Amino acid sequence: MKKQLIIWIISLFAVANVYGQDEQFLVLEFIKVEPNKVLDYLEYKEFLTKVYEQEKEDGHIKGWDFWSLQSGSDLEGENFQYLTVTYYDDPVSMMNGNNIDQLVNSAVQAFPNLSAEQAKNRITSSLEMRDLAVRSYMIEVARTDDDFQYKPGxxxxxxxxxxxxxxxxxxxxxxxxxxxxxxxxxxxxxxxxxxxxxxxxxxxxxxxxxxxxxxxxxxxxxxxxxxxxxxxxxxxxxxxxxxxxxxxxxxxxxxxxxxxxxxxx
The missing domain is CATH 3.30.70.100 (Alpha-Beta Plaits)
Known part of the structure; x- marks a missing residue:
């Protein structure tokens, strides 16, 4: 297993070198929220948006999306309500993207009146609001030639x-x-x-x-x-x-x- 993991890490770096800086690594997180916690989670989403703006400014990520899912699988356990997509320059940044200390530091920078302990409590308490059912680490293989700018709506x-x-x-x-x-x-x-x-x-x-x-x-x-x-x-x-x-x-x-x-x- 250890040997397979080493081979996988080496292959990711090889992909990164071949793709160059214009290519991307993405983490997709499919999320379910209990009906009585939706409003609290959407309020937390506004907080998280500011945190990821700081993450982007500090060069930790290339971008971040928050999507509301209108339809999807009818299978039990697959009926998600939200999806986040986080974009990275390289596989190492991608694998370190859920570092709680880094997020806390970004939260404190984004909200100067917030202490590190308060920021950590707010981030960790959000885990009780939702069920992160699926997290997928992905590499962009191909994309169309366009300059479309993502915006809400x-x-x-x-x-x-x-x-x-x-x-x-x-x-x-x-x-x-x-x-x-x-x-x-x-x-x-x-x-x-x-x-x-x-x-x-x-x-x-x-x-x-x-x-x-x-x-x-x-x-x-x-x-x-x-x-x-x-x-x-x-x-x-x-x-x-x-x-x-x-x-x-x-x-x-x-x-x-x-x-x-x-x-x-």
């Missing part, structure tokens, strides 16, 4: 995928060589704003629920529904055949529709 679908056993590489090739150009075409036709393809950064076995995720970003519901209506826009027979073959290399586990509530950039 935009929509996204988060599509969780699992590569078919034995077709991991086939699936990644399909996303990059078939689906990426199709999404780029949608952006050119004002049917989408941004698209990203992510791979899990931690070692996973055959029982993992998902291995990849796509982020599909829309400016509003009109664009979202237009995009759904013109799913096969200007697709040639060859492209359609390649798309169908690519779909066979993965299993779409579930899709979450979300609205962006807060953003730090």
């Amino acid at each position: 935009i929509l996204a679908t988060f599509d969780l995928m699992k590569a078919v056993e034995g077709k991991f590489q086939d699936y990644e090739i399909a996303e990059q060589e078939i689906f990426l150009p199709l999404h780029q075409k949608k952006i050119s036709n004002d049917l989408m704003e941004d698209w990203r393809f992510l791979r899990t950064a931690l070692p996973t076995g055959s029982e993992a629920k998902s291995t990849h995720l796509t982020m599909n970003i829309y400016k509003d519901y009109i664009q979202f529904f237009n995009s759904m209506e013109y799913e096969d826009m200007e697709m040639t027979d060859k492209e359609e055949e390649a798309m169908i073959e690519g779909l066979k290399s993965r299993d779409q586990k579930w899709v979450y529709l979300a609205t962006l509530d807060s953003v730090v950039r």
